[in-house]
Amino acid sequence: MMSESKLLSVVEHWLPRIEVAGIPSATAKEVITRAGDWAGWLPAWLEEADRNEAIAVDAEAKGWRVTAGEAYARAAACAHFGQFMAFEDLAAKAAAAERKCTIYRRAAPLLDPPAQPVGIPFEGAALTGYLRRPVGVDAAPLALIVPGSDSTKEEFPNFEKHFLARGIATFSLDGPGQGEGRLFGPLRPDITAAIAATLERLKGESGLSGKVALVGMAFGGNLVLRAASALPDLAAVVSINGFADLGAFAPALPQVYRDNLRFALGTEDVLGAAAGFTIANAPPIMVPALIIHGGRDKIFPVSEAEASARACSGRVDLHVLPEGNHVCNNIPWVYRPLVADWLGDRFADR
Known part of the structure; x- marks a missing residue:
């Protein structure tokens, strides 16, 4: 019950922040639904980071720089919000934060500007x-x-x-x-x-x-x-x-x-x-x-x-x-x- 309560509290205060950071509203809500409760929050967002990173890697290989940059940035945002407010396992939080940084470094040269x-x-x-x-x-x-x-x-x-x-x-x-x-x-x-x-x-x-x-x-x-x-x-x-x-x-x-x-x-x-x-x-x-x-x-x-x-x-x-x-x-x-x-x-x- 506490896990569900924390998820609802985070969503109440910060869902708009997730959306303005570049995660489409429908995607954010689908990830939250998939998470189910707070225990599922970090895994669900990392799964979404995987999906967007795969899109970015494929687009970059094809020379589609704009698509790749946007998808890497979304993937980094997903990893970021996965570790956001996740203080129960600090090692997992740190690993997700490092993943975010690594992915964003790939986005950076592809952004416009x-x-x-x-x-x-x-x-x-x-x-x-x-x-x-x-x-x-x-x-x-x-x-x-x-x-x-x-x-x-x-x-x-x-x-x-x-x-x-x-x-x-x-x-x-x-x-x-x-x-x-x-x-x-x-x-x-x-x-x-x-x-x-x-x-x-x-x-x-x-x-x-x-x-x-x-x-x-x-x-x-x-x-x-x-x-x-x-x-x-x-x-x-x-x-x-x-x-x-x-x-x-x-x-x-x-x-x-x-x-x-x-x-x-x-x-x-x-x-x-x-x-x-x-x-x-x-x-x-x-x-x-x-x-x-x-x-x-x-x-x-x-x-x-x-x-x-x-x-x-x-x-x-x-x-x-x-x-x-x-x-x-x-x-x-x-x-x-x-x-x-x-x-x-x-x-x-x-």
Whole structure:
């Protein structure tokens, strides 16, 4: 019964996220039905990853690069969502996560435009991310995308398209504690040093103008706001369903998200660790800020968007979308163009 309850809870909160990541709605629902309960979740998604990877391999052998790239990206997404929230067997979760990374590396050069893997020297090892440049733009501004607590860079090719279509390059990063960044330990309350190292590394890449904005999803929203308070040369910062102070509402989080935080924060003392994830004591955020939040978010309350906006001392645009769920993924046609258009205006100094 608990296994069935967890599956229903994950689907309730995150099915739209699965769909906007590139898994067709009918396919996602069929995989969930095949899973039956939570014990079947990871195997069902890995089976779907196998199916899409086989399509990709066949298409690549025939020289059908577009089809191959799309199918590899779907296969990687399937492996990603298989390990998503699967904390019962951490070895199986890690194996699925590694499979996702391996498959996405095959997708990357076949995407349009291609995704270039970039390593960022950091604390004696390397962070990893993917750089995509818009076609026909000699010096593009950059949206640096930071994932949430159990999200990774491989989840974002569809999101990146909105920026690329507007002449904005993208760099999707696994920060410390995220995806391949788990080698640096659990999530950190402050990733400013990792962002600064990424910006320094990207200075050596061609086709970029030097203008950079940070874009954070969910947990990443808090991380980019905190980093923006210490990086005044940014062009802008965007928080999408983030928060200002995790400790303020952590006791009210749904059980499935508390399970996530035990893994993401690397401790059984979730409430104690949550207290560190706050912008309350950070310097004021002076760069232009866009704060977006779904009015129906059952994980991070709308009051956290309002508190985030109050932490901004420069221009701040707050949009609470009444029908939006967590990260507004049930209305991607509303929030994703809004983010990309708003950033386009900031980069153009409009």
